[in-house]
Amino acid sequence: MAQVLEFKLPDLGEGLTEAEIVRWLVSVGDVVAIDQPVVEVETAKAMVEVPCPYGGVVTARYGEEGTELPVGAPLLTVAVGGTGAPEERAEAAPGAAPTVGGSAAESAVSSEYSGNVLVGYGTAGPAARRRRVRHESPAVAKPLAAAQASPAPAPVAAPAPVAVAPVAVAAGGHRGPVSVISPLVRKLARDRGLDLRDIRGSGPEGLILRADVELAIAVLEGPVAAQETAIAPAPAAAPVSAAAPAAERVPLRGVRGAVADKLSRSRTEIPDATCWVDADATELMAARTAMNAAGGSKISLLALLARICVHALSRFPELNSTVDTTAREIVRLPAVHLGFAAQTPRGLVVPVVKDAGTRTAESLTAEFARLTESARQSALTPADLTGGTFTLNNYGVFGVDGSTPIINHPEAAMLGVGRIIPKPWVHQGELAIRQVVQLSLTFDHRVCDGGTAGGFLRYVADCVEQPAVLLRTL
Incomplete structure (x- = not known):
């Protein structure tokens, strides 16, 4: 069997x-x-x-x-x-x-x-959940036959009869084997007093579907419903309203729901603060141009900013941490797993580059490209989206100069980077047009004070303005 x-x-x-x-x-x-x-x-x-x-x-x-x-x-x-x-x-x-x-x-x-399992699978076969079909005794009247044999009461202003699909009930009372698998279908029929042997299935090879049982129920209840409809007074005509259209409701679920939950939790649990600074990125842009002109794999600007972040976190490890609220402890993490914000058709996601502190600029460039493409194709795995310890948010791609980022809970900080645009700037004592960027840092005030956060941000800005200090780490 x-x-x-x-x-x-x-x-x-x-x-x-x-x-x-x-x-x-x-x-x-x-x-x-x-x-x-x-x-x-x-x-x-x-x-x-x-x-x-x-x-x-x-x-x-x-x-x-x-x-x-x-x-x-x-x-x-x-x-x-x-x-x-x-x-x-x-x-x-x-x-x-x-x-x-x-x-x-x-x-x-x-x-x-299967011997291959997802998280939570078991490889042992579960016990079978078959139910024995208990046929009704002959003394129980067949509802469908009774409905066809007994004359219907004279309706009051009865409407025209509604045609019922002939596949629902077997002509003359089908007494063959019951072809039904779903326990829900069996329960629905049993609760309404129907004998499945009197119903002809419309599924493959006569399989009785839920729709077949519901149609049989409608056949039984049809005359009563028709009478009630005919007797009920007609509703009053709805007044013509000039009100505005109803507001659209969008369910908060999937990625959008997850983002909403995480951001709400971040703002509820984390006492965050934000500081920012403008930096002259002209030398950083020139260094990137020189690197790419030398041949080999191209280096992305995001990879250079990531190297700067990782180097700054090694000097200010307080920002690469999390807070254990139960134990009331700050947990400083040994490795930097760098998240970066990516906008996709499904919404905002934050893929994570694992062990970013051990990667070169070329390796970071390749990993950013791989994760970004996977995000666009909705092919990121849960492992790609979890485990971050610090987030880099390049919102400059949206054409904005600054922002106050919300920390990606349970991390302790996020660095935001605005667009790099030509601006008037005092350079070497003279007014000049330079490539300027605004950097903003949102940090958890429980893990450090403003002096540490300001020191981290100032060091990042110094590296953007003078990237030569990072040459040995690139």
Whole structure:
């Protein structure tokens, strides 16, 4: 006998508690292999294709596209195993395509389980959750037959009868084997007193779907509903209103919801302060031009700013820390994992360059490019978006000069970089046109005072104005 196994939404890691169904990759009746992706979901971190640990026939899906499901909620059910007998396949996998001798179905339906796991998966097969069908006793009247046999009461101003699709009820009372898999369909029919043997399924090979049961219920309740509708007084005509259109409501979920939660938590928990300074970036731009003119891989401006940040954090380690509020301790972190803000079609994300302090400018350039492209393609993994210890935010790409960044909780600081534009500047005692940038630092006032934050920002500005001091670290 085939077993119907329930596959629940697994723990996708990093404390994620829910995911939104973006796209189903399989339909009811499809044959799936072990570890085959069956659904694409969006979490607060990334888009993920979820593989199914069972091989068999999909018998039910839970949740439409756009629905949010919590971790541990049923995702789909799969019929696995079985001897391949025709009547067994009709019950366990009525939607599967018929094959000669059933060999294809038998080879695809497997009782083995995946050895590859996501976070929270188990490789052992869960216990089967099949229910025995308890048929009603002959003494129980068949509701559909009674509805057809008994004369309907004379309606008051009865409307024209509504045609009902003929597939819902078997003509003459279909008494064949019940072709239904979903426990929800069985429960719905049982709760409304329907005998599934009297319903003809509209699914593949006669599979009884939820829509078939709901249609049968509508057939039973139709005359009563029609009478109630006819007797009820007509509602008064709604007055013509010149009010403005209703406001649009946009759900805070997915990436947008995660950003909202993190920023709200940052402003609630972190007593932040911001300081800023203008710096002459002319020499930094010239140094980058000279590096790229020398041949080899091109060096990005963001990579040079990252090297400056890492070097400054080695001198001011207070800003590469976090606060353990439970223990009331400042935790200074040994490595710099540098986050950088990236705008994508899905919203703002912060990919993280791991061990940024050990990377060269060329390595940083390549990693920034890889993570940025993955962000644009919605291909970042949860690991790419977590573990940051300090964030670099280059909002100058939006054409703005300055900002007061909100700290990326639970980090302790963020450096913001505005656009670099020509401005009048006093250089070597004379007024000149120089490439000027505004740098702003938002910091957690619990980890340090203004003197430390100002010292960090001033050192960053000095390196931007005189990049030669960093030549040995590039």
